[in-house]
Amino acid sequence: MKGIWWKLLGLLLVLFSLVYGMLGPVQRLPILNETIRVLYYHVPMWFAMVALMLTSLIYSLKALNTNNFAQDSYAFEAAKTGFFLASIGLSTGMVWARFTWGAFWVNDPKLNGTAVTMLIYLAYFVLRNSVEDPFKRIRLAGVYNIFAFVMMIVFIGILPRLTDSLHPGNGGNPGFNKYDLNSDMRPVFYSAVIGWILIGLWLTNLRVRYKNLKEKHEQV
Amino acid sequence: MIEQIYQIVKLNFRLEWQERQSYFSILIYILSSVYLSYLVFSEVISAETWNAFFWVIFIFSAVQAAYRSFHYEADQRFLLYYGMVKPENLVLGKIIYNFLYLYATGLFTALVFTFLMGNEINSLGAFLFILLLASLGFSAILTFVAGISAKASNNPALPAILSIPLLYPQLISLSRVSLRSLTGFSWEVNAPLLIVLALLSLVSLLLSFLLFPYLWRD
Numbered sequence: 001m002k003g004i005w006w007k008l009l010g011l012l013l014v015l016f017s018l019v020y021g022m023l024g025p026v027q028r029l030p031i032l033n034e035t036i037r038v039l040y041y042h043v044p045m046w047f048a049m050v051a052l053m054l055t056s057l058i059y060s061l062k063a064l065n066t067n068n069f070a071q072d073s074y075a076f077e078a079a080k081t082g083f084f085l086a087s088i089g090l091s092t093g094m095v096w097a098r099f100t101w102g103a104f105w106v107n108d109p110k111l112n113g114t115a116v117t118m119l120i121y122l123a124y125f126v127l128r129n130s131v132e133d134p135f136k137r138i139r140l141a142g143v144y145n146i147f148a149f150v151m152m153i154v155f156i157g158i159l160p161r162l163t164d165s166l167h168p169g170n171g172g173n174p175g176f177n178k179y180d181l182n183s184d185m186r187p188v189f190y191s192a193v194i195g196w197i198l199i200g201l202w203l204t205n206l207r208v209r210y211k212n213l214k215e216k217h218e219q220v
Numbered sequence: 221m222i223e224q225i226y227q228i229v230k231l232n233f234r235l236e237w238q239e240r241q242s243y244f245s246i247l248i249y250i251l252s253s254v255y256l257s258y259l260v261f262s263e264v265i266s267a268e269t270w271n272a273f274f275w276v277i278f279i280f281s282a283v284q285a286a287y288r289s290f291h292y293e294a295d296q297r298f299l300l301y302y303g304m305v306k307p308e309n310l311v312l313g314k315i316i317y318n319f320l321y322l323y324a325t326g327l328f329t330a331l332v333f334t335f336l337m338g339n340e341i342n343s344l345g346a347f348l349f350i351l352l353l354a355s356l357g358f359s360a361i362l363t364f365v366a367g368i369s370a371k372a373s374n375n376p377a378l379p380a381i382l383s384i385p386l387l388y389p390q391l392i393s394l395s396r397v398s399l400r401s402l403t404g405f406s407w408e409v410n411a412p413l414l415i416v417l418a419l420l421s422l423v424s425l426l427l428s429f430l431l432f433p434y435l436w437r438d
Binding site (some may be wrong): 112130136137140143147148149154159 | 416
């Protein structure tokens with residue numbers, strides 16, 4: 001039972017944010033209205049995604065230096081979990097966009113950034129699956145993962161700042177930064193961010209262990 | 221080191237020149253895709269469509285041109301290279317070769333565009349400079365990806381899948397800034413975007429340079 005505390009903590013934080021996000025008080029603002037609650041279900045996904053991609057990067061770096069299969073497979077699973085969280089973030093964002101901007105998909109720097117990130121990581125998955133030799137796989141997938149992470153940071157961190165975005169907080173839109181100052185919303189939002197990061201790490205952990213067991217089973 | 225890089229660039233030109241069909245196939249690739257867009261879009265060519273078509277065709281021909289970069293090294297010549305040339309020098313030499321190659325490809329594409337679809341370029345100097353930056357960034361990323369796909373082998377879709385998403389950040393800034401060079405360009409206004417482009421190229425160059433040795437050791 002060692003190391004269970006952070007899993008429980010993640011679970012509690014996410015449950016708290018899921019329930020309290022619907023019930024808790026929020027600000028009333030024009031256009032956004034109640035949809036402001038999407039803050040709890042959409043934004044934390046991106047925080048968690050970046051955290052997991054960073055984990056994946058760190059494990060790739062480790063794997064490149066030590067030629068260790070376990071670390072390489074951890075990097076792969078972390079990237080997969082990050083991708084999964086990105087799909088959740090994308091779908092919650094799309095539902096929200098339908099009711100505030102009027103369309104599921106608009107041409108916005110942040111949406112482009114997300115789409116590109118997902119495409120880059122899909123390419124990483126394809127690359128990793130198309131190499132048979134495990135030693136070669138560590139090197140090829142590892143170096144591509146590093147490249148992918150840097151390009152993702154450029155795309156979601158730097159380029160959107162150069163142009164206007166429809167997203168709150170950029171350009172002429174009211175920013176979420178203002179609402180974050182609202183003391184009612186802050187605790188829920190932060191617990192959702194931390195909770196989802198922990199859940200993501202747990203999910204990765206479970207996937208790696210499941211894979212190891214499966215391999216062991218096949219060998220027997 | 222510089223001597224070695226120079227030798228690699230020269231060797232590449234000589235090897236490719238012996239098999240001229242790879243140059244010609246790129247030329248024909250460009251000609252036929254530009255003509256395709258000319259046929260489809262002949263009535264509605266504006267600066268915007270000119271720009272969009274130019275970059276789409278350039279990116280695809282660049283991928284076509286560069287993905288064979290490590291074609292020779294993948295088999296018998298590879299062992300020789302491995303012993304004689306440091307991977308850092310090898311990748312720099314290949315990037316320089318691809319840079320020249322892609323710049324020539326871009327110039328040729330622009331020429332064919334001007335011939336078929338009319339001259340939309342307003343400030344030629346700016347356009348050529350943007351094309352230069354584009355070739356630099358593209359060659360860094362495409363050379364690196366060519367290295368990966370040469371090692372990963374036997375998946376023909378791999379070069380395109382791996383490289384095109386990595387090129388998006390540059391392409392989005394490129395198409396924006398090059399549209400301005402078509403309609404009217406001011407160096408002062410566009411300086412920040414050009415600096416971003418130069419930095420992106422630099423980052424790609426640095427990453428290729430640093431990561432290539434990991435890729436190449438066997």
